[in-house]
Amino acid sequence: MEEQSNYKSRETNPIGIFDSGYGGLTVLSEIKTLMPEYDYIYLGDNARAPYGSRSFERVYQFTLEAVKWFFRQGCHLVILACNTASAKALRTIQQVDLPQLDPSRRVLGVIRPTAESVSTLSESGHIGILGTEGTIRSGSYELEIKKLYPDVTVTGESCPMWVPLVENREYDKPGADYFVQQHLGRILEKDPLIDTIILGCTHYPLLTEKITRYLPENVKIISQGKYVAESLKNYLQRHPEMDRNCTKNGNMYYFTTDSAERFGQQASIFLNEQVAALQTNLE
Known part of the structure; x- marks a missing residue:
């Protein structure tokens, strides 16, 4: 199943929500509740989860790969809805990688x-x-x-x-x-x-x-979740140029680096609803 044909078009620039697994869905839920009009794309790196006990270097490598993946999907704004990624990778990505990848895009964390x-x-x-x-x-x-x-x-x-x-x-x-x-x-x-x-x-x-x-x-x-959602809304109000880059069709897309079927089953724990996910690779 081609992931491009399932959701991607030139008119779609969703807000990216990243987590090593499923936990970020609790943050996504609050963000969607507060700002339902935006398009969102969630990625769980389930094939390599959990991140919690991994080294700084490995978490940084994995998180940077995910950020580049989101940028390829048209995201101008990515939220690291993962405390470990926010703690171990966010600062380096913001200060070192973003100026080289695309200074106009932003990666934010939850801490x-x-x-x-x-x-x-x-x-x-x-x-x-x-x-x-x-x-x-x-x-x-x-x-x-x-x-x-x-x-x-x-x-x-x-x-x-x-x-x-x-x-x-x-x-x-x-x-x-x-x-x-x-x-x-x-x-x-x-x-x-x-x-x-x-x-x-x-x-x-x-x-x-x-x-x-x-x-x-x-x-x-x-x-x-509540505080991250409120902070994101405030950020977009203060940065209208970024807000204009985020499409608003109320769409939601889910991706995982592991089994799409298992992701859908586990996601119901966090969202209290059934979701359909697609499997992807980060290369």
Whole structure:
């Protein structure tokens, strides 16, 4: 099945949404809800997921390949709806690669918009970050938050079992309680003054019910999708030249580097609807 014949035309310039797998669909869902008029194309690099435990060099290589793929599809704006890619690859792509590839195009991440939300939610100035091993080890959230709010205390906790729980549809089962309680206990033990926790992985919103159950009532949870969507809308309002480059026909396209059939099945976990995807290669 030719991917060009299924969606691509000269008049289609969708906003690209990238993730190593399925988690970015939670961000896409919020973006589509806020801005349904735009065209979107989602790519999951499922054949090489997860990115969380991979090296900086490998994540950068994979993410750059994806960005080039989006540009070939006509995207002028690409959102890295993947915390690991945002943490390990975004800055280099923005500063080194974009000026050579096409200075008029933009690649944005999910960490900065999430970090900006901290000031309105935290009263104690103590923030917790729950994420993959790669995101926590990178220190990207702490760096962004400290740039904006130097006096805030940031504490991270990697939760390596949480993504498998979601993708194996165990996130709402009793077996997930142990792993959720374990990591929440650890992060609050590190800093008992935490009153705001950022879900620094796009899979984690599906665990919100269990996370809420094991957190003190005063601790707020920041789920990224809403803040990324609002930030994107604001960005397009401030950059009308980019907004004009994004077509608005309300279309949605899904691609995966792995099995299209499996992608469609798994995507329903995150979107509560059936989707049809196409398989693609990034070369």
